[in-house]
Amino acid sequence: MDQETALRLHEAMLLTRLAEERLVKLFRQGRTLGSIYRSLGQEATACATAMALGPDDVIAPMIRDLGAMFVRGATPLELFLQYLGRATGSTGGRDHNNHFGSVARGILAPTSMLGALIPVAAGVALSFRQKGERRVAMTWIGDGGSSTGAFYEGLNFAVVQKLPLIVVGESNGYAFSTPPDRQMAGGMAARSQGAFTLTVDGNDAAAVYGAATEARQRCLDGRGPAFLVCETFRMKGHAEHDDQRYVDPQLLAQWAAKDPLPRFEAWLGRQGWAPAPDLRARLEAQLLATAEEALAAPWPDPATLNEGIFSA
């Protein structure tokens, strides 16, 4: 990883963390619609995988992959307008959280249906292969989501067809309140169905970037899909309304010591590439101003309620 990439990756991780912190404040003020689904502790997994892609590759993220969307150019204003349900948001107040996409930036919109994006991303990868384009599709799946039929169908199809698809497994300790050993045997990597599989420390941004780069190269070489299992931890409950009382505090303390941000900052320091000292303060100020801008945005007009739907 070169210096410019490393610093962009660090900024994306920090932006993700700070944007979610700002969202939590808005949530506590009763201003967001619905809950906040944080990726605290998982920023390296989301950001470093997307950072390894080329500009023409396509991503299909999930709820904890806000960082991947930032890497691909989604903005905090778009995010805040979504969470605040405003008319000028990407979905015009019809959906919330990070459920928005951008064809121009190669972002397929996240959806709630776990696993459903795997066959979709496999289809995107199939189209690249059919058109002879050197592009890959990347999507993410949680430990819980990897128990869906769609995960198996989509990944199996990609393996059999040797498609340029990267599936990032987010092994983060929980699906709601269910730990992986209550729903699967052998861990996520055992679910690879013949795909090239790498298991990586998901809190080590440099390691995740290296593994994703290797996975992408294999895809471009026509060697079929990759399953990149990132071992990480969901440091908050499923969403802000979940106080995670079922999580052993010792486990949280162990993972807090492996926080991906200070770890990557230490790595940057060892390369002699320390980020600008005022970066955090600058991003915080920008996010505060952006939140105020989003709060001033108009609500959807109730008269448009029936627009953009199949049937009223």
Ligand SMILES: Cc1ncc(C[n+]2csc(CCOP(=O)(O)OP(=O)(O)O)c2C)c(N)n1
């Ligand atoms: C097909 C499907 N089944 C169930 C749900 C309800 N649901 C939403 S999130 C979630 C847990 C997801 O856990 P995991 O895939 O591990 O992702 P994480 O929340 O840990 O990022 C469940 C069961 C859903 N959205 N879609």
Ligand SMILES: [Mg+2]
């Ligand atoms: Mg999980």
